[in-house]
Structures are given as structure tokens and as C-alpha cells.
Amino acid sequence: MKTELLYMKNMEQTECSAKIISIQKNEIGVTVILDQTVFYPQGGGQPYDTGVIKTSDGAVVFRVQQVRYIDDAVHHIGILEQGDISVGMEILCFVDKEKRILHSRLHSAGHVIDMALKELQISWVPGKGYHFPEGSYVEYVADMENISIDTLLSELEQSCNAIISRDIKTTLVFDDTKLQNGKPMRTVFYGDFCIPCGGTHVAYLNQIVSIKIRKIKKEKEAIRISYAVGVL
Numbered sequence: 001m002k003t004e005l006l007y008m009k010n011m012e013q014t015e016c017s018a019k020i021i022s023i024q025k026n027e028i029g030v031t032v033i034l035d036q037t038v039f040y041p042q043g044g045g046q047p048y049d050t051g052v053i054k055t056s057d058g059a060v061v062f063r064v065q066q067v068r069y070i071d072d073a074v075h076h077i078g079i080l081e082q083g084d085i086s087v088g089m090e091i092l093c094f095v096d097k098e099k100r101i102l103h104s105r106l107h108s109a110g111h112v113i114d115m116a117l118k119e120l121q122i123s124w125v126p127g128k129g130y131h132f133p134e135g136s137y138v139e140y141v142a143d144m145e146n147i148s149i150d151t152l153l154s155e156l157e158q159s160c161n162a163i164i165s166r167d168i169k170t171t172l173v174f175d176d177t178k179l180q181n182g183k184p185m186r187t188v189f190y191g192d193f194c195i196p197c198g199g200t201h202v203a204y205l206n207q208i209v210s211i212k213i214r215k216i217k218k219e220k221e222a223i224r225i226s227y228a229v230g231v232l
């Protein structure tokens, strides 16, 4: 069983038609698996999409509360609010657009921080990323010695916003012969900067609006850079 990941090829698409290929009911609710989806399953530090799956006549409404990627399939977990669903049914998917846009902006901002560090000639090794609206951060495995946090914070913020103002286009390159976390391998390019990544991104970096570096802090084995994005 395999779900075609439409959000991988077109990150701005938030609606699609699909066919139900499996339904499971258990203690966490109802899980619906489709032949293709625009719903982003949680991963790579980016939260899952939420939204609704319904039939074109509106007779069936399934509220998607959680989305997970398990064994090559996207699991849409939620509540059946109206009607009854069955395998083989043709349905429509609608992702909560506002939330997706915010997630894409926060996730892309994480890449901009990587780019800005590179421009400042700081070669820290990227670690974990957490791109949730409540307290986004990126971590680096690095040594903070001889670096003033206050100076770095202001230089980094300046560099991030300079990169955004150049309004670089997000370019995607696919390699279907390789897998990354069980998904088709995709590399995201911003000019010369590239990174293998399966998340959703803004189409142009100026859609991030602005980046505020909230804090730079030495954690146990990493340096954590907390950030926020400007209001749309």
C-alpha cells in the first residue's frame, strides 16, 4: 500500500481528489488511507496538517485531526462527523490553508538560518529542527567558545532578513531511485544552497516576511537558535 505524496511536488496545493483505499477503526479514532494526498504527515520537525476530507455532495465529512506517515502510507486520523465512509469512495481533501502556510514559513525560515550562518562563515553542523508555531528552533552541534551571543544574535537576524529580501525561489529536485525516511528523495535548492528535505516550503523566500532571532542558547550538546517569523 502506498500513498502518492502530492505535497512533495506542489507545496502550494492544499486541495485534491483521492480514493479511499483503507479504513481502520481503533481507540485513537478512525484512520483513513488514500491513494494520494495533499496532507503533510508530521516529520522533519514540521507539524502535520489538519483539515477535512469530504465527498463532493457534502454527504460525508471526515475531520482530519492528525496525519502520520507509516509504512509508505499517509494515515489521516480523525473523526467522522457526517455520513459513512467506505473503501473505494471518491473524496476531496482540503488542508487548513492558513496553518499550512504558517508551517511552511516557519520550516523555510529554519533553512534561512542555515544559509545565514554559512554567509557569516560559521560552519556549525545542523542538528535537530523544531518548526512548530509555539517555540520554533534549530539546533547545531558546535562550540560557542570565542563567540559573543549578543553580537551573533544581531548579525544572524540581519543576515536572515537580507537573504529574505533577495527573494530567492525554492527549487525542487527529485531522485525517485533513492529514499529518505522511506519517502522519495528530494533536494531543496535556494540558489547555491541545497539540502535534502521532505518538508513544505514557501515558493519564494520573501513569503517568510521576516525572521526574528529570539534566543541563542548553549544546550547540553548543541546550540539552540530560537526564532519566530513576522506576521503576514
Ligand SMILES: [Zn+2]
Residues within 6 Å of the ligand: 107, 108, 111, 188, 197, 198, 199, 200, 201
Ligand atoms: Zn525543508
